[in-house]
Amino acid sequence: MKFALNHMTAPAxxxxxxxxxxxxxxxxAVEIRNxxxxxxxxxxxxxxxxxxxAEDRGIEIISINALQxxxxxxxxxxxxxxxxxxxxxxxxxxxxxxxxKNDGTGLKDGERQQNLREALSALKPRLEAAGVxxxxxxxxxxxxxxxxxxxxxxxxxxxxxxxxxxxxxxxxHHHLAGEPAIFPALxxxxxxxxxxxxxxxxxxxRDSHRVLVDRADxxxxxxxxxxxxxxxxxGPLSFEPFADSVHAxxxxxxxxxxxxxxxxxxxxxAIGRPVTVPAGSPSSGIATRLLLPIPLYL
Numbered sequence: 178m179k180f181a182l183n184h185m186t187a188p189a190x191x192x193x194x195x196x197x198x199x200x201x202x203x204x205x206a207v208e209i210r211n212x213x214x215x216x217x218x219x220x221x222x223x224x225x226x227x228x229x230x231a232e233d234r235g236i237e238i239i240s241i242n243a244l245q246x247x248x249x250x251x252x253x254x255x256x257x258x259x260x261x262x263x264x265x266x267x268x269x270x271x272x273x274x275x276x277x278k279n280d281g282t283g284l285k286d287g288e289r290q291q292n293l294r295e296a297l298s299a300l301k302p303r304l305e306a307a308g309v310x311x312x313x314x315x316x317x318x319x320x321x322x323x324x325x326x327x328x329x330x331x332x333x334x335x336x337x338x339x340x341x342x343x344x345x346x347x348x349x350h351h352h353l354a355g356e357p358a359i360f361p362a363l364x365x366x367x368x369x370x371x372x373x374x375x376x377x378x379x380x381x382x383r384d385s386h387r388v389l390v391d392r393a394d395x396x397x398x399x400x401x402x403x404x405x406x407x408x409x410x411x412g413p414l415s416f417e418p419f420a421d422s423v424h425a426x427x428x429x430x431x432x433x434x435x436x437x438x439x440x441x442x443x444x445x446x447a448i449g450r451p452v453t454v455p456a457g458s459p460s461s462g463i464a465t466r467l468l469l470p471i472p473l474y475l
Contacts, residue, residue: 178406181206181239181415183368184213187429192217192227196236198430206237206413209270211261212245224267231269239413240312240366241265243274248296248322249283258300265309272310272365274345275300277323279316289322293332297342304341311338312365314345317353319380324354330363339363346405347417349387352396353379359401361410368417369398384419389436 182199184190184207190198192209199207209227211218217227218241231238244261246254265273275296283289297311304311313329315321323329326344333342343365349372351359371390372382390398402414416433418424426432 178402178411179206179413180204181208181366181413182433183208183242183415183417184210184216185242185417185419186423186433187426188213188216188424190216190429192222193230196230196234199236200234201430202433205235206239206415207231208240208242208274208415208417209238209268210242211264212243218264224264227268238268238270239415240272240274241268241270243276243314245276246278247275247300248277248289248292250292250296250299254296255299258303262303262307262309266307270309272312272343273304274312274314274366276314277316277321279318279321281320283322284320290328290332293323293329294336297332297336297338301336301338301341310365311342312345313342314347314368315350315354316347317350317355324350325356326351326354326360327356327358330360333363346401346410348396348398348401349382351401353382359405359408361405361408364405364410365412367402367405367410367412367414369402369414370396370416370418371398372396385421387417387419388423389416389418389432391436 182195182202182204184192184195187195187198188210196207199205209217213219227238230236241261241264244258247258261273283292300311313333315323315326315329317324326346329344333339344360344363345366345368346359346364347368349368349370369390370387371394372386373388373391373393373395374386377386423429423432
């Protein structure tokens with residue numbers, strides 16, 4: 178299993194230092210972001226510079242996160258998409274994460290499916306030409322215009338986009354959405370974060386609650402990962418905590434090692450744990466026992 182590190186783990190860290198942080202953890206895959214103030218990409222860092230920093234370290238940039246409101250297609254969104262796809266191509270990123278609008282608009286049945294297909298159809302030739310994958314990330318919030326991975330998968334197939342688009346399985350949003358189906362063959366990336374606050378209800382969970390996974394995790398990250406593995410997923414698991422408590426850490430590397438890599442390796446019950454794969458996957462309904470081969474250093 179390949180781990181990755183999202184720049185949201187240490188958003189104030191300059192990109193070169195962030196790459197070095199990943200390497201210090203034995204991680205060779207990263208996600209960079211276009212929403213971090215005073216940092217690449219917003220600070221004007223050229224894509225060639227990012228590429229060189231990554232190549233010099235043997236780092237793989239698995240994605241840029243993200244084209245926001247991608248399913249609200251317009252001339253402005255088209256220009257933004259072209260710029261981000263070009264940046265991804267030129268910096269050597271494999272993919273561009275596509276995040277749906279999340280403000281309570283575009284929720285009506287029929288409207289949201291049409292908007293999604295319009296956006297995917299417009300993005301498909303642009304991504305194909307650049308050799309960049311589009312990673313569609315449904316969000317589990319009630320106000321989100323795309324919360325269902327099933328709906329996203331259907332739209333990808335309807336536009337014949339299986340060679341261009343993949344899904345992001347975000348463990349936080351999967352839990353919030355309450356949608357049991359998983360799509361391992363169509364999943365290109367897994368975002369992992371935990372919620373440990375016992376007082377917050379699922380309906381009240383927000384990005385601010387998302388911490389590194391530990392034994393108090395309420396999202397069943399291990400169960401989700403095991404189910405994906407059982408059904409054939411072997412792609413990257415990317416740490417993406419949003420909580421200020423994580424961002425304020427003086428040593429984020431130690432926290433990732435203690436509460437992410439090390440815990441995932443040593444969690445009692447994770448090895449040989451019975452797993453029932455949810456309906457909708459190729460291994461639907463099969464109870465199995467798995468080894469979870471997640472070393473501390475990859």
